[in-house]
Amino acid sequence: MASYNEVQTAVRAEKVKLWLGWAAGIVIALIIASATRNIAVVSVITQVLLVVVFLLLTFTVFRMTTALNRKADAARAKVLDED
Secondary structure, eight states: OOOHHHHHHHHHHHHHHHHHHHHHHHHHHHHHHHHTTTSHHHHHHHHHHHHHHHHHHHHHHHHHHHHHHHHHHHHHHHHTTOO
């Protein structure tokens, strides 16, 4: 059985990976928006899609972070013998 400290370290590492992935996705989206800004119709479509992608990425990363927090809480409760 993994100790609480090991679980907490793993959860922290996963959170960092999630948020770095989120940041990388946003940077890529901004690069794409910048590359298409001079093409009128494509620029508008790209911007709308990127806003949708931003919202979906943000929603997903918050849900995954919440799930990781629940996992850490469950491990803490198990270590401390709480119900």
